[in-house]
Amino acid sequence: MWKLVRSFLLMMITFCLITYQLVHVYETNAQVHPTNVTDCLELPFPFVIKNHAYITHTGRTLGEGEITKVTELDHTEEAERWNISSVGAKKAWLEGFTGKGVNIAVIDTGISNHPDLKIAGGVSTVDYTSEWSDDNGHGTHIAGVIGAKNDGHGVVGVAPGANLYSVKALNQNGEGQLEDVLRAIRWSIENNMDIINLSIGTGFESTLLEEAINEAYAEGILIVAASGNESVPDSVVYPAKFENVIGVSAVDGRLNLTPFSSYGQEVEFTAPGFSIVSTFIDGAYGIANGTSQAAAHVTGMLALLKEKYPDMTNEELREMLVQHSQDIGDAGRDAYFGHGFISYDALDQDAPAEVGNLVVTGNSPTSISIRWENPEDTDFEKVDIYLNDSFVISIPRDASESSFTFENLEADTEYTVSVYTIDAMGNQSKGKTIVERTGEDSVEEAFPDLDDTVSGQDNSDESDKDCVMLDSSAGLAQQYQLRSGISSGVFDIEGSKERVVTDMKQVGNENDLTKMTSSDETELTEANNILVRFYQSGTRFVKSMVGWLLD
Template identity: 50%
Template sequence: MKNMSCKLIVSATLFFSFLALGPPAHAENSSQNEIIVVYKNKDGKETVLDSDAEVEQQYKHLPAVALKADQKTVKAFKQDPDILYVENNVTFTAADNTDLKILSEDADTSDNFEQWNLEPIQVKQAWEEGLTGKNVKIAVIDSGISPHDDLSIAGGFSAVSYTSSYKDDNGHGTHVAGIIGAKHNGYGIDGIAPEAQIYAVKALDQNGSGDLQGLLQGIDWSIANRMDIVNMSLGTTSDSQILHDAVDKAYEQGVLLVAASGNDGNGKPVNYPAAYSSVIAVSATNENNQLASFSTTGDEVEFSAPGTNITSTYLNQFYATGSGTSQATPHAAAMFALLKQRDPAETNVQLRASMQKNIVDLGTTGRDQQFGYGFIQYKAKATDSAYAAAEQAVKKAEKTKTQTDINKARELVSQLPNSDAKTALQKRLDKIQSYRNVKDAKDKVVKAEKYKTQQTVDTAQAAINKLPNGTDKKNLQKRLDQVKRYIASKQAKEKVAKAEKSKKKSDVDSAKSAVSKLPAGSEKTSLQKRLTKVKSTNLKTAQQSVAAAEKKSTNANATKAQSAVNQLQSGKDKTSLQKRLDKVKKKVAAAEAKKVETAKAKVKKAEKDKTKQAKTSAQSAVNQLQASNEKTKLQKRLPSNRKSNQKACKTCILSLTGFFTSLKTLGTTFFPFIAQAFPTIAIQP
């Protein structure tokens, strides 16, 4: 087929918008209003049917009747206790995002159109597993479905007043149907679930308009004909109680409902019926796996799917391209059909959970307002195997309750894609971990009670801190606090004893700190008294030492007194004694300075006189000095005087040596026996 850029005035996406509740514009010229009455019971239904109102539609599975009635009758219905409520049969119109763009006018073509949207959802993996949506019934509530060589239509129903045919005269429904189930016949496009049984439920007319009555008929028909899935690529910004009740009823009957979130843009409220909890809301993504600019977002969004530049079937054997959450929704509906074929026994609730395992998480981790749980993406059976393995590991952990098995199970669960199923497994693990944490804490408290060491107490405290607030934590903390008090008492006693023995300030301070941590009681009071006694003893010692230093102002006495004062606690007594001692230190320093001057003078005199008396006097003066640089300098000056003395001594020794040598010679000559008695005499200098 040749491509062409011709546009048709058709809907690309159908999101209908309720008009204000109330009679249509033409009601001004008529006394009849189109209404839908919802009754409580059989009496309520009979009241409606027996009234003068013109009945237009009775629903098989909904407790409602659509009819025309005047204002008086409407008022009577609203006041009847057997009737729940009355709603106007409001009209709605399509809120287009873009017009569908026809790609070819040639019906006999073998061309295959590019479909970028199939690759990111990994649907080919499902096809390889033989999944095609076979035996799954899908109702497309839309503008109908037009006959097309690339489509198989299993049947349908018309809910519009002007025709009993479900043939599409707008194009939107046919486009949606092709995305779901176009044949794999070698030309045109490939549908996601080509063997699904697609039913055309026509609730929109040739202009893309419809009413609430027709939509309710479509839902009622889907319940009656046991549809597995209902695709609603339409929406409204106005809430409707009867519509809400209708989708809830269908969901209760096992129907899986999928609807478009809306084309109002990010930040705008999700449209109805997608916003209802019983309906799966789908947002749209673009070719870059980003949120489509037109896509409505919100907490109700459950999944996202491709929704821009989607090629599908169209009227008169044509193909067309369009964008919108209307196009995203059938992607999700078709994927559900594949999952339903794979697990036929799964309910609509279970299928909803299964889809959460067939996604890739986009945007914020976990469920978010833009992509819901994530972008739909088929996962091979291996993923289910991974879930089964994780679940088995969790079961084992629940049985053994060992930390090793808990850690192994948590590792397997962490590898699963985000979903409610994963969350459920994590909650089960958290419960086991909670049990494990309590047991560990109990074991460690028992150990602390047995050994009563700081290490075992710290370990037990860390284990207790992990526990949530509750009875277990409270009771274990009480037991551990008793151990802490025992250790604190023991440490305080030991430190007080040490302070009593050493009387050092550091030991007193350490003991004081330990005692302060004890709870009020006789034990604490007793230890404080003992510390007070130590402090009193230290004060008395300091007072005596300072008095002795004042009496005899020597450096030794001042040093001793300072040491005693240093042991005192800060206070008036210590300050007073320090002031007195400082005066003594000044006196000692002055005396020392005087001694230094005297020693300098004597050393200088010794250097000058070089007499023994001067040297001895200088040495004595230096010896009396305190150790200091000055004393060292003066001491170094004294050895130079000693060298002169050594020289003189050496001369004297040499003279004595000569004398004894002469004496020996003389003795040898005259007294031989002397030489024998003194064979050698040598005096070393």
């Protein structure tokens, strides 16, 4: 009798497992969730098992569910793209840490060959192909964020020296079966992976999946997963929801939570997940949004820390990442950003000093020119320049000149110019701002009531003559005096030695209108050409004169 009962139980278990593997109905709102053999036996007979473990990638892309292919990259240097710059990866590279020797399993749709990727190996756990190449594009995009090569071309990943392994567990539609993901985790354990990236998600809580995760974690593997793209409270998906998984939400370039990001108490860190450019299938590039991409940044950061601290356990590296994050939400861990935004050296959160001596050096009806002095901070990297709160250009520390000219402006229009300093960690100063109005678009007229001065002749004592006089009595700081009957206006004197007028004041009688002091300490010599620009009531007048140095 016992033999018959045992045979019947064995037959039921076998039938249950076969049915579980072969019947796949992809639904996201499951009512029955069998997670192991015992669950199968508790279902009423006859029964049909539906695999509601709808596992799909969590990339929220710019197209309708697709990564948008980029036909041609812009001219941004690969390390200057906002996502790579903001997490401070470049500083780790300068210290010699690139993730070298760290094995990363990208459990996804596979990874395609690409000029910017070096794939160390891989496996396919899906049933329709033994090839681990990507037939969807998501896995290749994620791989590029983690570890695209730093070769000066295309894009670069957070950890360009890491060993990327393509573990294909999702199909060409970005969908997968639970058993394929379980086999992928098993392969990762058996092949000595250091980190598993799971940019996938499901609303289905599976005991089998959690047990596989726990086993990998017990073997010292770090597991990183996307929080999901549901954008509602307490919407973190599995496996990010499991205790031994690092759940990651997504932020944009201003470190605001993206409108699609899932959040909840399981979120441990946040990372770039908006407008991310990375590798794509067919040797191309793609741009996408998603917590999938955010998780990949955390995986890359952990690879950098793993190389830097090779003797740390996964638990210790997880704690170390807290020290390499910037708290951007409520103090301490919160449901939106977890411990904060990952940054290689978040301990440096001090912005560099502001630029010095920000001045306008030129003005016309269609242009404004500015100049400044860079701060002396050792980690100062660049200035970002904005016009009316719109980004215009970044100028690096090693640029030949600390100056810039805004062109194609509107005449007689007020513009606000802001200059921010940025350091190697992405810390940004509060900025300095100046407001300048362009000149009216009027025809240049002769400078009013000025006679031509005679080269080499001192006309300063001739009351019927207007002149420019150089006075050596002020020492190296040259002084200019303009004798004219005009009673108001602003004078700007330029010459081969003249740069900035730093002082203006009324001198003498009303016919001796303005004395101006130059900051240029180089003495002028005879016959220096001096260009006098006079603005009165928005009209621009020009007078070219010859000046000389008096004894």
